[in-house]
Amino acid sequence: MPDPASAATRATGFDAIILGAGIAGMYQLYRLRQLGLTVRVFEAGTGVGGTWYWNRYPGARFDSESYTYGYAFDEALLQDWNWSEHFAAQPETLRYLNHVADRFDLRRDIRFEARVTRAQFDEAAREWEVALEGGETHRARILITAIGPLSAATLPRIPGIEDFRGTSFHTYRWPHEPVDFAGKRVAVIGTGATGVQVIQTIAPQVGQLTVFQRTPNWCTPLHNRPITEDEQARIKAGYPEMFELLRRTPGCYIHDTDPRGTFEVTEAEREAFWERLYSEPGFGIWMANFRDVLTDPKANALFSDFVARKIRQRVKDPATAEKLIPKCHGFGTRRVPQETRFYEAFNLPHVSLVDTRETPIERITAAGIRTSEAEYAFDVIIYATGFDAITGSFDRIEVRGTGGQRLKEHWADGPKTYLGLMSAGFPNLLTIVGPHNASTRCNIPRCIEQNVDWVTGLLRHMQAQGLTRAEATPEAEAEWSAHIEELAAGMLYTQVDSWATGINRNVEGKTVRRILQYQGGAPQYRARCDAVAEQGYAGMTMD
Numbered sequence: 018m019p020d021p022a023s024a025a026t027r028a029t030g031f032d033a034i035i036l037g038a039g040i041a042g043m044y045q046l047y048r049l050r051q052l053g054l055t056v057r058v059f060e061a062g063t064g065v066g067g068t069w070y071w072n073r074y075p076g077a078r079f080d081s082e083s084y085t086y087g088y089a090f091d092e093a094l095l096q097d098w099n100w101s102e103h104f105a106a107q108p109e110t111l112r113y114l115n116h117v118a119d120r121f122d123l124r125r126d127i128r129f130e131a132r133v134t135r136a137q138f139d140e141a142a143r144e145w146e147v148a149l150e151g152g153e154t155h156r157a158r159i160l161i162t163a164i165g166p167l168s169a170a171t172l173p174r175i176p177g178i179e180d181f182r183g184t185s186f187h188t189y190r191w192p193h194e195p196v197d198f199a200g201k202r203v204a205v206i207g208t209g210a211t212g213v214q215v216i217q218t219i220a221p222q223v224g225q226l227t228v229f230q231r232t233p234n235w236c237t238p239l240h241n242r243p244i245t246e247d248e249q250a251r252i253k254a255g256y257p258e259m260f261e262l263l264r265r266t267p268g269c270y271i272h273d274t275d276p277r278g279t280f281e282v283t284e285a286e287r288e289a290f291w292e293r294l295y296s297e298p299g300f301g302i303w304m305a306n307f308r309d310v311l312t313d314p315k316a317n318a319l320f321s322d323f324v325a326r327k328i329r330q331r332v333k334d335p336a337t338a339e340k341l342i343p344k345c346h347g348f349g350t351r352r353v354p355q356e357t358r359f360y361e362a363f364n365l366p367h368v369s370l371v372d373t374r375e376t377p378i379e380r381i382t383a384a385g386i387r388t389s390e391a392e393y394a395f396d397v398i399i400y401a402t403g404f405d406a407i408t409g410s411f412d413r414i415e416v417r418g419t420g421g422q423r424l425k426e427h428w429a430d431g432p433k434t435y436l437g438l439m440s441a442g443f444p445n446l447l448t449i450v451g452p453h454n455a456s457t458r459c460n461i462p463r464c465i466e467q468n469v470d471w472v473t474g475l476l477r478h479m480q481a482q483g484l485t486r487a488e489a490t491p492e493a494e495a496e497w498s499a500h501i502e503e504l505a506a507g508m509l510y511t512q513v514d515s516w517a518t519g520i521n522r523n524v525e526g527k528t529v530r531r532i533l534q535y536q537g538g539a540p541q542y543r544a545r546c547d548a549v550a551e552q553g554y555a556g557m558t559m560d
Contacts, residue, residue, distance in 0.1 A: 031055045033159040033476075034147050036414075038127050039067015040114070041449045041465045042163035044088065047121055048473040052480060057155065058123075059147070061132040065123070066114045067165055069107055073191040074211065074399075076218030077107035080239065080355040081460045082299055084252045085271055086110075088117060089260050089466060096253055103298060104241040104355075135415040136160055138444060143485050145445065158485060159476065161447045162411070166457045167516075169409030171523040173206060173402045177381035185398040188215060200224040201396040204386055206378075208233060208341075210354040212401030220362035227393060228363075229386070231373045232514075233341050235324050235348045239355040240298035267538030269463035272305035279307040279316035291323050303353045310349060312507050317347040324348055331360040340372050350510040352517070405524045406516035407452050407533045408432060418443035428452070431519070431531040435489035435497045435556055436546055438468065444488040447472050453501050455535040455542035458517075464539055471546045475554060484559045493556030504536040 033049055035042045038060035049056045062070045069077075079086055083100035098116065101109060118124055135148040145160040170189035172178060178185075186192065188211045203223045205216055208230045220226055244252070252259075259271065266273045279287065287307075294302040309316045325342045332338035341360065362368055376390040385395040405412065408428060416424035419442050427433060427440060434440050437454025438447055449468045450456040456464030479487060505511050511532065514520040519531035535542050549555050 030156040031057045032157060033057075033161060034059065034145065034155060034157040035161045035163055036133050036147075037067060037163035037165060037168075038062070038065045038118075038123075038129075039070070039163060039165055040088075040462050041165075041469065042067070042161075043114070043118060043123055044090065044465060045161055045163055045449065045469045045472065046123055046126055047090075048469055049476070050126075052473065052477055054476070056126050057157070058127040059131040059133050059149065059155075060127055060129050063129050064115070065118045065127065066111045067163075068167065069110045069114060071168070071189050071191075072211070073107060073193065074188040074215050074401075075196075076214035077211075078102075078214065078241070079104045079110065080210075080300060082271060083244075084256075085259065085263060085269075085460055086462050087113065088462065089256075092256075094120065095256055099249055100244055100252075102241055102243055104239055133414055135417075136446075137417045137421075138419060138446070140419055143444070159445050159447070161449060161472065162451065163449045164410040164414075166407045166410070166450055167404045169405040169413055171402055171405050171409070171521060172400055173378075173523050175378050175381055180383050181381050181385070181395075181398060182383045183385075183396045183398065185400065187400040187402065188212075189404070196397075198222045198224075198397070202385075202394060203227070203397045203399065204229060204393065204395045205399045205401055207231075207401030207403065209401065209403055210234075210352060211403070213354040213356050213359050215399060215401055217357055217359040217362050220365055220368050224367065226362075226365075226368045227371060227395070228368070229371045229373050229378060230340065232345065233343045234351060234354050235321065235343055236354045236356040236359055237295065237302045237324065238298075239357050240296070241357060242298075263460065263463050264543075265540060266304070267540070268300075268304055268458065269460040269539045270300055270304050272299065272301040272303075274308050275305055277307055278309045279313065279319060287319075288323075291320065295324075295327060299355070300353070303349050306349070311509055314347070314509065317349070317509055321348040328360055333364045337363050337370050340370055346513040346515075347509060350513040351515040402523055403516060403521070405521050405527065406519075407457055408519070409521075409524065411448075411451070416443070416446070418446070431498075432533060433494050433498050435493045436471075436549065437497075437535060438472065438546075439487075439489040439494075439557070441489045441491045441494040444486050447475075452533045453497065453535055455537070455539045458534045458536065459539055464542075467539070467543055467546070471550065474550055478550075478554065479559065482559075487554070487557055487559045489557055496556075501532050501535060505532045505534075508536055 032054035033056045035045050035058040038058050042058050046056055046058055064070055082103055083105040132150040133147055134150050137146045139146055144156050144158050146154055146156050148154045170187045198219050201223055202225045204227050205212055206229045213236055216228055263269045310320050328342050329338045376388040379387050385393045412425050422442055432452035434453040437451050456468055519533055521527040
């Protein structure tokens with residue numbers, strides 16, 4: 018890589034361009050500055066934060082423990098920041114990320130309100146040309162995507178969305194100003210993780226709430242609470258041990274899989290263990306369960322029955338309870354929403370549930386929503402209808418590599434990557450938190466830091482060797498993609514329709530299951546990436 022101060026570098030614009038100023042983009046900027054590179058970050062929003070900038074809906078908060086989620090690269094930052102809750106809400110998280118941007122003076126290299134529409138690799142110049150909305154172009158040797166796995170929001174394919182005369186928005190595009198729900202007739206479409214958080218939060222505030230549900234989810238209690246002063250001191254003193262634990266666990270959570278099998282204990286021991294998990298905070302119920310709950314159908318069915326009993330105990334109306342219990346997938350085979358009195362919201366007299374599998378939504382009308390059975394009038398419609406996950410944010414940018422090939426076409430039958438960080442035919446393109454990457458099934462900042470540090474090591478190697486081009490070989494890409502399929506074999510989640518398997522019926526063509534995630538766990542993924550680096554970046558051509 019050329020000296021950043023050279024005339025050649027100035028002529029091409031930047032050494033590196035980063036797409037996105039969320040957790041990944043900010044950290045990658047910090048690391049590239051340490052290499053002395055000239056960097057520009059293009060961010061579509063008006064501020065930093067990524068997920069936490071866009072998702073401002075009521076109830077948005079962590080489902081990872083706050084102190085496990087923050088950046089780990091700077092000890093002073095860890096000691097100076099105090100999280101107020103075990104699972105922080107969106108406003109606090111956004112304040113934290115703004116604090117990081119200020120602390121390390123990151124904004125001077127970030128261009129806001131700059132949406133990238135196209136990226137083309139110039140083979141003669143060995144650099145990427147990046148076009149912004151409006152036609153402005155910039156060039157850089159290295160292009161790094163930090164665009165997030167859940168950033169391509171999707172509206173449902175229901176006729177009439179534009180006809181509604183009231184207020185409506187997708188949760189990802191929540192207004193920056195407060196929304197007054199007092200006395201309003203409100204519809205929420207969707208009961209995934211976002212829908213759960215919105216519903217439980219606004220239910221006590223609205224005049225009337227109608228929830229339209231297509232697929233129920235297995236939801237378990239978050240058990241959030243404030244962090245006391247004594248806890249704060251213990252957390253800060255214990256950061257080294259905690260981060261070492263996070264390096265060892267498959268998902269980089271403080272929860273580790275129980276080594277026992279479901280049927281290796283007595284029924285009484287099993288029930289007592291599950292009762293304890295249900296009463297404890299966070300993802301332990303998903304991540305620290307018996308080792309076979311996510312692979313053995315019989316074990317999974319038994320635990321699903323346990324959670325179903327909890328739902329029936331908490332929802333007073335038996336018919337509503339049954340609608341809220343998933344029948345088409347087992348516990349943990351889709352992401353588990355963490356909730357706080359979500360089920361109790363349906364006990365309120367002004368809250369009702371419409372099962373759209375029984376009575377499908379036919380269209381959005383000027384006044385509200387019409388199903389096959391009834392018409393409903395609303396003042397507000399909230400679309401909690403999720404994302405075109407993992408690959409969707411890539412599909413919305415026209416990325417062209419060598420020979421003009423499009424990344425979307427290269428991935429048409431499912432992603433093809435090397436380490437989830439590169440694709441053959443797309444030189445100097447590095448995809449942080451991309452498909453086939455451990456970070457999409459992880460306490461994401463922990464895996465983001467691993468991704469960024471590996472990319473930084475690669476670029477440092479290129480600097481030292483005077484290299485200007487790095488690309489995955491087709492053979493390495495094919496081997497890694499086959500490895501991804503092998504790791505997923507036997508996992509129950511691969512049999513279920515969800516964003517994790519590439520299914521999104523709100524997006525044309527996203528109806529075929531694909532393996533999008535690395536299933537070997539973060540420690541194994543980290544070891545593979547480290548081995549590639551130690552072998553002189555095996556599986557790549559560099560010159």
